[in-house]
Amino acid sequence: MxxxxxxxxxxxxxxxxxxxxxxxxxxSLYGKCIYLDPGHGGLDPGATYAGVKEEDINLEIAFKLKGELESKGAVVYLTREGDYDLAPKGSKQRKRDDLYRRSVLINNSGCDMYLSLHLNATTSTSWTGAQVFYDDINDMNIKLAEILQKQLRTDLKTTRKYKEVTNGYLYKRVKVPGVLVEMGFLSNPGERSRLKTDNYQRLIAKSIAKGIEVYFKKY
Ligand SMILES: [Zn+2]
Known part of the structure; x- marks a missing residue:
């Protein structure tokens, strides 16, 4: 030679x-596609307490989580990127049409996972903590719920447990594996003020991203 x-x-x-x-x-998430679904928007602000709207915080955390996931190599899509819903003009059932369109977007995306991001609220002001909900339409949903809840318990010091949701219009329709994360309670004054801060929002985003990494490493 x-x-x-x-x-x-x-x-x-x-x-x-x-x-x-x-x-x-x-x-670590190279080759993975994740669809984030910040809850509410448009005419529906979600839970609102002391001028703090769920729709805004859902979106702020979704953007932070998008950044975290992209920095690990994932491709990330959002069902909404501003204060609007997805129902068509003149829709007579905005909420249902909005959720239907979200399910179509996620199902047609070819993504590996979706996460709906929401905040909780209840009549008791003492409830706190992030909690993961899953629908059993997909065998992987409970596995993802378990891993994410474990990670949130570690990082956010919450004692909440993941739970099955049986009446979710959206979650019954999405075929891609995924869960609903209620990231905290707006009805608790302490948690509400934390949820407004950049630092706490980033902590939640990092924790969820870490959980997603654990999930994809395992499955
Ligand atoms: Zn909500």
Whole structure:
């Protein structure tokens, strides 16, 4: 073999080796597609307490979570990126049409996972903590719920347990594996003020992203 051929061959081998390193460096979620669904928007602000609207915080955390997931190499889509709903103009049943369109978007995306992001509220002001809900339409949903809840319990010091949801219009229709995350209670004054801060929102986003990493590593 000529010196030239040996040189070319060694360059090729080094090239393949480097390509593998670059590929491995693309992040733990490289090749994964995740659809984020920030709840409410438009005419429906969701839970509202002391001027704090659920729709706004859902979206703010969704953007932070998108950043976290993209930094790990995932492709991320959002069902909404502003204060609007997805129902068509003149719709007579806005809420239902909005949720239907969200389900169609997610089902047609070819994504590996979806997450609906919401905030909780109840008549008792003492309830706090993030909680994951799943529908059993898909066998993977309960597995994802378990992993995410465990991660949220660790990172946010909550004692809540994941739970099955049986009456969710949206969750019955989405075939892609996914869950609903109620990220905290707006009805609790302390949690409400935390949920408004950048730091706490980032903590939630990082925790969910970590949970997603654990899930994809396992399944
Ligand atoms: Zn909600």
């Amino acid at each position: 000529s010196k030239y051929k040996i040189l070319m061959l060694s360059m090729l081998i080094v090239g393949i080796f480097l390509f593998d390193i670059v590929k491995a460096d693309n992040g």
